[in-house]
Ligand SMILES: O=P(O)(O)O[C@@H]1[C@@H](OP(=O)(O)O)[C@H](OP(=O)(O)O)[C@H](O)[C@H](OP(=O)(O)O)[C@H]1OP(=O)(O)O
C-alpha cells in the first residue's frame with residue numbers, strides 16, 4: 030500500500046462522479062505525475078462530517094470495510110476479474126493510505142457538487158485508504174497530440190437471456206425477456222424512473238453492428254444511469270445533438286463517394302463490434318449465472334441450515350480466484366471464444382456436473398459453495414461499466430499502428446508504480462480514431478446479499494408478469510429486437526432508418542405490410558373519432574345555445590334540445606373512447622366504444638324514425654306546446670312573437686301575448702307558419718348532419734371492429750414479431766453489405782500495411798545482418814521486448830485470506 034503525501038491537498042481534487050458504493054474525484058493539481066488520475070473512495074452510511082437526511086428509495090446500508098478487506102477489493106478487480114475478462118480490459122487500482130483529516134476536509138469541500146439523491150451516504154472516514162486509478166475519460170497526455178478526448182461510459186447491465194434448465198416453469202419469461210427490460214416497469218412504478226428505457230442490453234451485446242447502433246441510439250434517447258458522456262474529462266449532457274456534434278467529422282468529398290458525416294455512435298458501434306470485450310462479458314455473465322438465483326439461493330439456504338450459522342463467510346480473494354479459474358476450465362472459455370454462442374451455452378450446461386432434475390440436496394457442499402461464488406462473480410460483471418475513450422488520430426500518432434501501450438509512472442523511480450493503457454485504432458468512413466476501452470466498477474459482491482438478490486429477482490418477474498403479461502415479443506435480437514410496448518413504436522424507427530438510408534443512398538429496407546396495415550387502420554379510426562368528437566362537441570354547444578335562445582321556453586317544452594344534448598354528449602363520449610382505445614391499444618375500451626356506438630346509431634335511427642312518423646303532425650305538436658307555454662309562461666310566447674315578428678298562433682288573436690299584440694306591433698300574421706318553416710329548415714340541416722354522422726359512425730364502427738380483431742393479443746403479437754423479424758433481417762442484410770464493403774476496405778488497408786511492413790522487415794533484416802557481419806551486434810533474437818501488460822501467472826496466486 031503506497032503512502033503519497035503530495036496527494037493530501039484538498040484543493041487539488043475536484044468532484045467527478047459517484048455511485049451507490051464509491052465516490053470519485055479527479056486530480057486538478059500541478060504535479061504532472063497525477064495528471065489524468067482519479068481517486069476512488071468508499072462510501073458508507075456514516076457520514077459524520079456532512080450528514081444529510083436525504084434518502085433514496087433503494088438505498089442499502091453499507092458498513093465500513095476493514096482496511097485489509099478494501100485492499101483485497103483492489104486485488105479482486107485486477108486478479109480475479111482480470112483473469113476472467115483479460116487484464117487489458119480491467120482498470121488498475123493502486124491502494125493508497127489517506128489521513129482521516131484529509132478525507133473529512135475533502136467531504137466538506139465537495140458537498141455542494143454532489144447530487145442530492147446520493148447524499149444518504151458519504152465518504153467513509155474510517156477507511157483511511159483509497160484507490161488511485163487512471164482517469165479513463167481521458168488519455169494519458171501525449172504532449173504532441175491535440176485532438177480532444179471524448180469518453181462514453183456505458184453501464185450495460187445484464188446482456189443475456191438465460192438458457193438455463195434450472196429456470197422454474199412460472200419464470201420461463203426470463204428466457205424471452207431480459208432482466209433490464211423487465212426491471213424498467215418496476216422502476217417506473219416505484220418512481221425511480223419517469224419513463225421506460227428504450228435501451229435493451231440484448232441489442233448491445235448482439236455483436237451485430239446495426240443492433241449495437243440501435244442500442245446506442247436508444248441509450249442516447251433514454252440514458253437513465255446507463256450512459257454518460259465526457260469531453261476532456263468534463264461530463265456533458267446527453268442529447269442527440271451533443272452525441273453528434275462532439276465528434277462530428279466531415280469526410281473529404283471525393284469523386285466516387287458521397288459526403289458522409291461520422292458521429293460518435295457510429296464510432297462506438299464499430300469499436301464495440303471490433304472489440305472482444307462485450308462478447309466475453311456477455312458470455313461470462315451468462316455462464317457464471319448458470320443455475321439462476323432460485324437454485325443459488327436454494328444452495329445458500331441448504332448450506333446455512335447444515336452449518337447452523339446465520340451467514341456464509343464472504344469468499345476470500347483466493348477462493349474467488351479458484352472459482353474463476355474453475356469456471357474457465359469447465360467451460361473452456363478461451364477455446365470456446367471462437368465458437369458460436371449455442372456451442373458455448375451447450376458446453377456451459379453440460380459441464381455443470383449435475384442436472385435440473387437431479388436431487389439437488391445430493392450436490393456436495395463444496396460444489397454448492399462454488400456455484401454461489403460463480404453467481405457472485407456474475408453479479409459483479411452485471412453491474413460494471415465500460416468506458417470507451419476516443420480521439421481523432423493526428424500527426425502525433427504513428428499512422429497505421431493497430432495497438433500501442435502508453436505508460437505513466439506515479440511514483441519515483443525505485444518504488445515505481447506505473448499505470449498503462451492500451452491504445453487501439455479504428456477507421457470509420459475513412460477517418461482514423463485512437464481508442465481505449467476499459468471496465469470499471471469491478472468490486473466483489475457480498476455473499477450476504479444473496480437473499481436480497483432473490484427477493485429483487487422475484488419482485489421484478491412478478492411485477493412484469495402482472496403488468497405486461499408474457500405475450501410481449503422476445504428481447505432476443507436474433508429473432509426480433511425489443512422496441513418497447515407501443516404498437517406503433519416500430520414506425521418511427523422504420524421511418525428514421527428509411528430516412529437515413531435515403532440520405533446515405535442505400536436501398537429501402539423494408540416493405541412490411543403487417544406493420545403498415547395495422548398502423549393505417551389505427552390512424553384512420555383515430556382521425557374519424559377525432560372528427561366525430563368535434564361533431565359531438567358542436568351538438569353540445571348547439572343544445573346549450575337553444576336553451577338560452579329567444580323563445581327558449583317554447584322550444585324546451587318540446588323534446589328537441591334534450592335530444593340534441595343527449596346525442597352530443599353520447600357522441601363526445603363514444604368518440605373519446607374510440608380515440609383513446611386506438612391510441613393506447615386497449616381492446617376492452619374499443620369494445621365499450623363499439624357497443625356505445627351501436628347504441629348511438631340506434632338512438633339516431635329512433636330519433637329519425639320518430640321525426641318521420643310525426644312529420645305530418647307537426648302542427649298538432651306545436652299547437653299543444655303553444656298552449657302549454659301560453660298557460661305556464663306567457664313571457665316565452667312574447668319573446669317568440671318578437672323574434673318571428675308575428676302575433677298569436679293560428680292568427681293574430683289566437684292566444685297572443687298580450688292580447689293586443691297585433692295592434693301594438695302591427696304584426697299581421699300568426700306565428701304557426703313562421704315556427705313551422707323554421708323547424709322544417711332546421712330539420713333539414715339536422716337530417717344532413719345526421720346522415721354524415723351516421724356515415725362516420727358506421728365507418729368508425731367497422732374500423733373499431735377490425736382493430737378489435739387486430740389487437741387480439743396472440744394474432745397481433747405474431748404479426749408484430751413477423752414484422753420485426755422481417756425488419757431485423759432486412760437490417761442485417763443491409764448491414765452485411767456494409768460490412769462486406771468495410772471488410773474489403775480494411776483488407777486493402779491491411780494488404781498495403783503488410784506490404785510496407787514486409788519491405789521494412791526486409792530492410793531491417795538486411796541492416797541487422799550487415800551489423801552482425803561487421804561484428805557490431807550479438808546473435809539475433811537475444812533481446813526481446815517486454816510484454817505490454819504484466820501477465821497474470823496462476824501459479825503466483827494471491828495468498829491473502831480474508832477474515833471471517
Ligand atoms: O440490482 P440492480 O440491477 O438494480 O443493480 C444495482 C444498481 O442499480 P441499477 O439498476 O444499475 O440502477 C446500483 O446502481 P445505482 O446505485 O442505481 O446507480 C448499484 O450499482 C448496485 O450495486 P451495489 O449495491 O452498490 O453493490 C446494484 O446492485 P447489485 O448489482 O448488487 O444487484
Ligand SMILES: Nc1ncnc2c1ncn2[C@@H]1O[C@H](COP(=O)(O)OP(=O)(O)OP(=O)(O)O)[C@@H](O)[C@H]1O
Nearest residue numbers: 046047048049050051053162163164165166469470
Ligand atoms: N477510473 C475512472 N476514470 C474515470 N471515471 C471514473 C473512474 N472510476 C469511476 N469513475 C466515475 O465515477 C463513477 C462512480 O464510480 P463507480 O462506478 O466505481 O461507483 P460505484 O458506487 O461502484 O457505482 P455503482 O452504484 O454502479 O455500484 C463512475 O460511474 C464513473 O463516471
